[in-house]
Amino acid sequence: MTSTAFTNIGELTTNGDDGVLGDAALVIDGDRVAWIGPTVLAPAADRGVDVGGRAVLPGWVDSHTHLAFAGDRSTEFAARMAGEPYAAGGIKVSVERTRAASTEELRGLMAERVRAANLGGTTWLETKTGYGLDVETEERSARLAAEISDDVTYLGAHVVPDGWHADDYVGLVTGHMLDAVRPHVNWMDVFCERGAFDVEQSRVVLQAGREAGLGLRVHGNQLGPGPGAKLAVELGAASVDHCNFLDDEDIDLLAASATVATLLPACDLSTRQPFPPARALLDAGSTVALASNCNPGTSYTTSMAFCVATAVLQMRMTVEEAVWSATMGGAIALRRHEGELPIGALAPGSRADLQVLDAPSVTHLAYRPGMQLTHSVWQAGRRIV
Numbered sequence: 001m002t003s004t005a006f007t008n009i010g011e012l013t014t015n016g017d018d019g020v021l022g023d024a025a026l027v028i029d030g031d032r033v034a035w036i037g038p039t040v041l042a043p044a045a046d047r048g049v050d051v052g053g054r055a056v057l058p059g060w061v062d063s064h065t066h067l068a069f070a071g072d073r074s075t076e077f078a079a080r081m082a083g084e085p086y087a088a089g090g091i092k093v094s095v096e097r098t099r100a101a102s103t104e105e106l107r108g109l110m111a112e113r114v115r116a117a118n119l120g121g122t123t124w125l126e127t128k129t130g131y132g133l134d135v136e137t138e139e140r141s142a143r144l145a146a147e148i149s150d151d152v153t154y155l156g157a158h159v160v161p162d163g164w165h166a167d168d169y170v171g172l173v174t175g176h177m178l179d180a181v182r183p184h185v186n187w188m189d190v191f192c193e194r195g196a197f198d199v200e201q202s203r204v205v206l207q208a209g210r211e212a213g214l215g216l217r218v219h220g221n222q223l224g225p226g227p228g229a230k231l232a233v234e235l236g237a238a239s240v241d242h243c244n245f246l247d248d249e250d251i252d253l254l255a256a257s258a259t260v261a262t263l264l265p266a267c268d269l270s271t272r273q274p275f276p277p278a279r280a281l282l283d284a285g286s287t288v289a290l291a292s293n294c295n296p297g298t299s300y301t302t303s304m305a306f307c308v309a310t311a312v313l314q315m316r317m318t319v320e321e322a323v324w325s326a327t328m329g330g331a332i333a334l335r336r337h338e339g340e341l342p343i344g345a346l347a348p349g350s351r352a353d354l355q356v357l358d359a360p361s362v363t364h365l366a367y368r369p370g371m372q373l374t375h376s377v378w379q380a381g382r383r384i385v
């Protein structure tokens with residue numbers, strides 16, 4: 001196995017017991033982190049990388065994306081910017097385009113999106129189905145998603161497709177469609193929202209996922225107050241995502257639970273929704289993750305740096321909180337923060353997923369929003385950017 005010593009790190013964010021270190025070094029061995037400490041004490045390694053005083057931090061963990069889609073919805077976006085409200089109905093446009101795409105086309109589009117994410121410092125991402133909404137296209141989306149990610153979420157319950165009665169469609173989602181996607185997925189999700197699935201339908205979907213051995217996630221409280229967050233906590237979901245409209249009880253329940261509140265700031269900008277109550281969640285003690293929600297309708301970006309900057313500038317998170325939420329927060333939302341080769345932190349034994357910024361500190365991510373600050377990226381010990 002080859003070891004590499006990164007030295008002359010101006011600021012090393014570990015998310016571990018070492019906290020934030022100045023003038024630091026980090027040694028990786030094969031696919032994992034072997035040592036962290038001051039540059040002067042760095043042990044010998046096969047290779048050396050002098051990062052020239054730059055900041056080093058864990059790679060972004062993007063715990064919420066929808067990469068399995070074809071086509072775009074720029075016309076809908078333009079109408080929204082002219083005053084139309086966001087309504088989930090546009091999902092059906094993406095469904096039509098995704099069903100019509102060839103497998104090779106869809107595979108290529110998904111690979112391009114992963115590459116764009118990597119170029120921005122992402123080293124782990126989850127992705128979902130949900131633009132198929134028939135057995136054949138959901139199965140194909142799940143299969144292609146499993147080629148690019150170890151965290152694949154089945155979102156057959158995104159909206160009720162045209163021509164279906166909601167309860168019949170829930171029967172398909174929890175029956176034949178679930179059987180078809182099951183070999184490729186490890187998470188079950190539902191869009192629990194007015195215009196999508198109500199609380200009882202959502203419960204049926206999630207319970208079927210649990211019976212099939214899947215972990216649970218919920219899209220909830222995005223377009224108005226609703227039962228999504230409470231349902232997520234009740235069923236022990238790993239995460240409830242969006243969280244724009246939470247009441248005090250939701251916040252208290254989340255804080256007392258292991259359900260992560262995943263916030264999607266790029267989506268909030270693009271849909272002109274009120275930002276979620278990030279400060280109230282953090283102050284109550286909830287675990288908060290930040291994710292891109294890359295999708296063609298509400299958030300066509302894979303840039304986690306943009307999400308971090310927005311969370312700081314608009315949602316009043318500190319830079320340190322935002323960076324933690326976009327790394328360790330995402331890892332916890334995917335339950336990847338512990339066990340063999342954990343992600344989300346740079347600590348001895350964790351997977352060697354790291355990014356070097358073209359900046360001396362993480363503060364620059366919010367201070368210089370929109371600037372290209374990714375210098376280089378290592379994924380499982382291999383340089384990918």
Ligand SMILES: N=CN[C@@H](CCC(=O)O)C(=O)O
Binds near residue numbers: 222293296
């Ligand atoms: N909210 C539900 N689903 C996606 C958007 C779907 C779409 O409009 O294409 C989201 O997470 O924002």
Ligand SMILES: [Zn+2]
Binds near residue numbers: 064065066295
């Ligand atoms: Zn989503």
